[in-house]
Amino acid sequence: MADLKALAEILKNKGKVRGNPVAISLFRGAIPAGFEPIQVTPCAIVRYAMDAGKKVYFDAEHHDCLVGVHHAGITPGKKEIVAGEYLSKTSDFFTEEGAARLKSGTPVLPAGMVKAIGAAPLDQVPDGVQVDWIVVVCNPHNANTIGGCRLAQEGIPPYGTFGTSLCGEIFAVPWHIRNVMVVGGDFGGRMHNRIKQDQLFVIIPIEFADYVEKILQNIRVDVKRSREMTKPVHSPFWQNKGKNSKTQAAEQAPDQTGEISFSMPWNDEAGQILKKVPEGILEMVVNNSEEFARKKGYEQVSRKSMEEQMAEMGMNLDEMLDQM
Numbered sequence: 001m002a003d004l005k006a007l008a009e010i011l012k013n014k015g016k017v018r019g020n021p022v023a024i025s026l027f028r029g030a031i032p033a034g035f036e037p038i039q040v041t042p043c044a045i046v047r048y049a050m051d052a053g054k055k056v057y058f059d060a061e062h063h064d065c066l067v068g069v070h071h072a073g074i075t076p077g078k079k080e081i082v083a084g085e086y087l088s089k090t091s092d093f094f095t096e097e098g099a100a101r102l103k104s105g106t107p108v109l110p111a112g113m114v115k116a117i118g119a120a121p122l123d124q125v126p127d128g129v130q131v132d133w134i135v136v137v138c139n140p141h142n143a144n145t146i147g148g149c150r151l152a153q154e155g156i157p158p159y160g161t162f163g164t165s166l167c168g169e170i171f172a173v174p175w176h177i178r179n180v181m182v183v184g185g186d187f188g189g190r191m192h193n194r195i196k197q198d199q200l201f202v203i204i205p206i207e208f209a210d211y212v213e214k215i216l217q218n219i220r221v222d223v224k225r226s227r228e229m230t231k232p233v234h235s236p237f238w239q240n241k242g243k244n245s246k247t248q249a250a251e252q253a254p255d256q257t258g259e260i261s262f263s264m265p266w267n268d269e270a271g272q273i274l275k276k277v278p279e280g281i282l283e284m285v286v287n288n289s290e291e292f293a294r295k296k297g298y299e300q301v302s303r304k305s306m307e308e309q310m311a312e313m314g315m316n317l318d319e320m321l322d323q324m
Contacts (some may be wrong), residue, residue: 002209004131008123014216015146016316017136018199019050020121024170026109026132027116031057034126035118042068043167043185044192045119046135046201051194055124059116068167072117073109106168107176117171133174134204134212137193139314143200145219147182149211158182158202165189170203180204180211198314223278236283264290265300273306276321 004023011021024046025032038048038056041064048054060074067086070077080086084099118129125131136146147158158180161169166189174181181203185195195201204212231237260283266274270289277285292309293301303317310317 002206002213004125005123007134007209007213008121010213010216011122011136011146014219015136015138015212016142016314017138017146017202019137020053020123022046022049022135023120023122023125023129023131024133024135024174025118025120025125025129026114026175027057027059027118028114031059031116031118032126032129035120037062039064041065041167041188041192042072042117043170043189045117046137046170047193049119049121050135050137053121053124055118055120055126057116057118062116065167067165068171071106071108071165071168072171073111073113074115074117076111077108102164106165107172108168109172109175131206133206134209135170136202136204137195137199138202139198140200141314143182143202145215146202146204146212147180149204149215150180150208152215153211156180163187166193166201169201174203174205178205178207180208223281227281260286262286262290264293267300267302269303270301270306273303273317273321 008021011017031037035055035057038045038054038058039062040048040058042058043065045056045058048056058068058072060069063069066075066078067081069075070081080089082103084094084096084101084103087094087102088096088099119135120126120129122131122134138146147160150156151158156179159173159177160182162184163186164183166183166185169181169183169185169189181201183201183203184190185193185201189195227237274282274285289301289306289309293305296305296308298305307317310320
C-alpha cells in the first residue's frame with residue numbers, strides 16, 4: 001500500500017498539482033465515518049476535496065445530476081441520458097447518431113455495485129478507507145510527467161480523451177480499463193470543477209501509485225548522453241564541436257559557450273544560469289531565450305526573462321535546472 005501522505009506531498013511539491021491530490025473511493029457498503037453527503041453534480045466532489053479539503057460523497061439521494069449517478073451505476077439511466085438525447089435535443093452541434101454512439105460507448109459501473117462514491121484529500125483519507133484511484137489537476141507539462149508514470153515502468157501508455165463525460169472518466173472508466181488516464185473532461189465537468197484552460201485531469205489507479213513517486217523523484221535526464229545516442233552525424237550537435245567522430249564529439253569542451261553564437265546581450269545572472277545548461281541543449285536554450293526576450297521587447301536576456309519564459313510553459317526555472 002502506498003504511503004498516501006508522502007505521495008500527496010510529492011504530487012504537490014514535485015508534480016505541481018492544483019490544491020490537494022484527491023482520493024476516490026467506491027463505497028460498496030456503509031459510508032465511512034468522516035464523509036459528508038453533498039448535493040452537487042457528482043463530478044464536483046473532486047473540487048470539494050481538491051480546493052476545499054473536504055471529505056464528501058454522493059449517492060442515490062445526494063446528488064444534483066442524473067448523468068453522474070448513471071455512470072456510477074447507482075441509479076438506472078433515463079432514456080434521454082442513455083440515448084444521448086440530453087445532448088442532441090438541446091444543442092445544434094450534436095447529431096442524434098453522434099450523441100447516441102458517444103453515450104452507448106461511455107463505460108458505466110455495474111448496476112448496484114456501489115452505494116456511493118467518495119472523494120477526500122489524499123493525505124486525509126481516514127484509516128480503513130480503501131482508495132480506488134487518485135485524481136489530480138495540473139498543467140499539460142506536469143500531466144505529461146505524472147501521466148507517464150506507468151509508461152516509464154511498463155511501457156504502457158496512458159489512456160486519454162478530450163470532450164467526453166467527466167463523470168464517466170472519473171467514476172467508471174478507471175474501473176474498466178485499470179490504467180493511468182490523462183483526460184480533458186467535457187464542458188460541464190470542467191465548469192463544475194472550475195478548471196482553467198491550461199489544466200487537465202490525471203487519474204491514477206491505486207495499484208500504480210508507487211510509479212508516481214518513482215518518476216517524480218527521479219525526473220532527471222542526461223541530456224548530453226541522450227544527444228550522443230540520438231543525433232545523426234550531420235547534426236550541428238557534432239559539427240559545432242568541429243570533430244568528426246562520435247567518440248571525439250563526446251568529449252566535454254572546457255568553455256562550451258565559446259562555440260555558441262549570441263545575437264543579444266546576456267546579463268551576469270543569465271550567464272551564470274547558462275553555465276549550468278548541458279552542452280547538448282545549450283544552443284537551443286540560447287536561441288529560445290533570445291527569441292523570447294526579443295518578443296517581450298527586452299534589451300538583454302536576464303534571469304527575469306528566463307523565468308518568465310519557463311512560466312509561460314508551466315515550468316519553474318530552478319526545478320528545470322535541477323533536473324539537468
